[in-house]
Amino acid sequence: MEELLEILENLKPGVDFPAQTDLIEDHILDSMSVVMLVGELNDAFDIEITPVDVVPENFKTVDAIYAMIQRLSDD
Amino acid sequence: MAYSSIVYLLPFLGAVVLLYNGMPKKYRWWVLLLASYIFYWLNSPTTLIFLLLSTVAVYLAGIFLNKIQDGFDLSKKALDKEGKKQLRKIVGWQKKAVCACTLLFIFGLLAFLKYYPFVSENINQLLKMIHLESTLPQLKLILPLGISYYTLQAAGYIIDVYRGKYRADPHLGKVALFLSFFPQIVEGPIARFDQTAGQLMEGKRSTYQNLTWGAQLILWGLFKKMVIADRANPFVAEVFNNYTEQSGAVLIMGGILFTVQIYMEFSGCMDIVAGSAQMLGIDLPKNFARPFFATSVNDFWRRWHITLGAWLRDYVFYSVSLSKGFAKLSKKAKEKLSPFLGALIPSAAALFCVWICNGIWHGAGWKYLAYGMYYYLIMLLGMLLEPLFARCATAMRLNRDGGAFRVVRILRTCLLVVGGMTLFRAESLGAFGGIVSKVFTDLSPQQFYDGTLLHLGIDGWDFIAIAAGCVVVLIVSILQEKGFCMRKKIAECNIVLRWSIYLSLILAVVIFGAYGPGYDQVAFIYGQF
Incomplete structure (x- = not known):
């Protein structure tokens, strides 16, 4: 979780990510930043996030992103 | 049969609503399917075959993908880990081949019918330039009604099945209804199978709220179209058709x-x-969210033609930017150039594909390609300069979220959008160049107020009607932007106030709507795509 938070804070400095309830609806993560984030996550956690995984439910909150990472790591 | 015509609104939609609700629940979707095909037949009988071809193609491909997946699920149980991996790879290739062939077929139909005249004309010009005698034949092709919309829906459906988002529907009629639903077929919105198919098949009875809210929305749409858009049309046509003067x-x-x-x-x-869909108890995806309150061009495209933007994002942007090739390229750029460029390259490349697609989706012509590139360059510059903007704002102690800065950003976005729309409306790329040149070399600013504008297809009363209509839309938009649900609030009013509002809108359409002698019925612009 700490590594994820570090990646997110590097991507969007100054955002209090754990406090956010909807990163997509609040336009904190747009499609550009999602692509950048996916690249970072793939490298950092050795997973493969595909277009099928790129849905708002998986990027809505820090917890949702973390759950997706764990699910893909288990696959 | 235009959506704003009496024939559509009264006999057609009225009969469909009555028949739909009069049928037993399990047969209601048949009424929708029949109505959709009758609607298509009445509007474009000669091109119905192309809708049928696309429907059958994605239906069969979907069934085939289901079979491949089922075969894999059955066989994998008896395999060890390595065996499963091998089989998954083979099945992956089979599914990819089915999906690719289907996309090639449906996009091939679209490409041939929509782009052949443009491509053949350009190839012939090229052959002439290099003094070659042979030419491609010039074919007069009819563009099937709604082909640009239903092709994207069909492609989205088959890609989703391929990706395993949902299983293909085993019923041809249901796939046919999803692709042909009459309110959507001409101008969208471009729906996904999991957004509308369930509702279309459910056969839910129309409630009182469905009927009244649906009718209100139709009336509001007629107000926008007939009082504002159609009234502005003669001026726009006069100016753009004779731009040199x-x-x-x-x-x-x-x-x-x-x-x-x-x-x-x-x-x-x-x-x-x-x-129309709401009167049948069906909620269609939203296509607009007050785009002129957007604070950037990116924000504008999240609010304008939302379903096209979302389609391109999900099936083009993510497919390109998250592909293995770009992941490797990005990694190399990160190591050898800079982390910023490493992150930027896949997005910039994917965005290029998105805007090429967006441009040519709108039409076959160089100006449409230029239209796509216009927005691509604005967005790319925005991405490249964002770190600089952020540093400048910090140095100048500017509050980028403040009210004043927000207004400036909205006005800047509107200016860029008007520029893009001018390119979109110009007869050709050359004509757009002529318009830009005129703006900079022959502005004649006194013509904004010396009465010249009142002699170009419309008069002062028309301008007043357009301005008053825009003020009404602006007030409603501000309220909606603040989260106010207009129809809910109207429903809570007492009967006198409620009917005063309805009658005012009806009277506005009847009195101020552009129709009758001197006005031609204006075809919906997006219906031509």
């Missing part, structure tokens, strides 16, 4: 009024479409 001031006004026209017309059409 106009001054820069008149051309700027033409660009602004065309932007107003296309917004009122397209969003008005979407209101009529969504209202």
Whole structure:
């Protein structure tokens, strides 16, 4: 979780990510930043996030992103 | 049968609503399917075959993908880990081949019918330049009604099945209804199978709220289309058709009024479409969210033609930017150039594909490609300069989220959008160049107020009607932007106030709507794509 938070804070400095309830609806993560984030996550956690995984439910909150990472790591 | 015509609104939609609700629940979707095919037949009988071909193609491909997946699920149980991996790879290739062939077929139909005349004309010119005698034949092709919309829906359906988002529907009629649903077929919105198919098949009875809210939305759409868009049309046509005779001031006004026209017309059409579907108890995806409150061009495209943007994002942008090739390229750029460029390259490349697709989706012509590139360059520059903007704002102690800065950003976005719309409306890329040149070399600013504008297809009363209509739409938009649900609030009013509002809108359409002698019925602009 700490590594994820570090990646997110590097991507969007100054955002209090754990406090956010909807990163997509609040336009904190747009499609550009999602692509950048996916690249970072793939490298950092050795997973493969595909277009099928790129849905708002998986990027809505820090917890949702973390759950997706764990699910893909288990696959 | 235009959506704003009496024939559509009364006999057709009225009969469909009555028949739909009069049928037993399990047969209601048949009424929708029949109505959709009758609607298509009445509007474009000769091109119905292409809709049928696309429908059958994605239906069969979907069934085939289901079979491949089922075969894999059955066989994998008896395999060890390595065996499963091998089989998954083979099945992956089989599914990819089915999906690719289907996409090639449906996009091939679209490409041939929509782009052949443009491509053959350009190839022939090229052959002439290099003094070659042979030429490609010039074919007069009819563009099937709604092909650009239903092809994207069909492609989205088959890609989703391929990706395993949901299983293909085993019933041909249901796939046919999803692709042909009559309110959507002409101008969208471009729906996904999991957004509308369930509702279309459910056969839910129309409630009182469905009927009244749907009718209100239709009335609101008619107001936007007939009072504002159609009234602005003669001015826009006069200015753009004779742009060489106009001054820069008149051309700027033409660009602004065309932007107003296309917004009122397209969003008005979407209101009529969504209202028609709502009367049948079906909620269609939203296509507009007050785009002129956008603070950037990116934000504008999240609010304008939302379903096209979302389609391109999900099936083009992510497919390209998250592909293995770009992941490797990005990694190399990160190591050898800079982390910023490493992150930027896949997005910039994917965005390029998105805007090429967006441009050519709108039409076959160089100006449409230029239209796509116009927005691509603005967005790319925004991405490249964002770190610089952020540093400048910090140095100048500017609050980028403050009210004043927000207004400046909204105005800047509107200016860029008017520029894009002017390119979109210009007869050709050369004509757009002529318009831009006129703005900078022959502005004649006095023509904004010396009465010249009142002699270009419309008079002062028309301008007053357009301005008053825009003020009404602006007030409603501000309230909606603040989260106010207009129809809910109207429903809570007492009967006198409620009917006063309805009658005012009906009277506004009847009295101020552009129809009758002197006005031709204006075809929906987005219906031509």
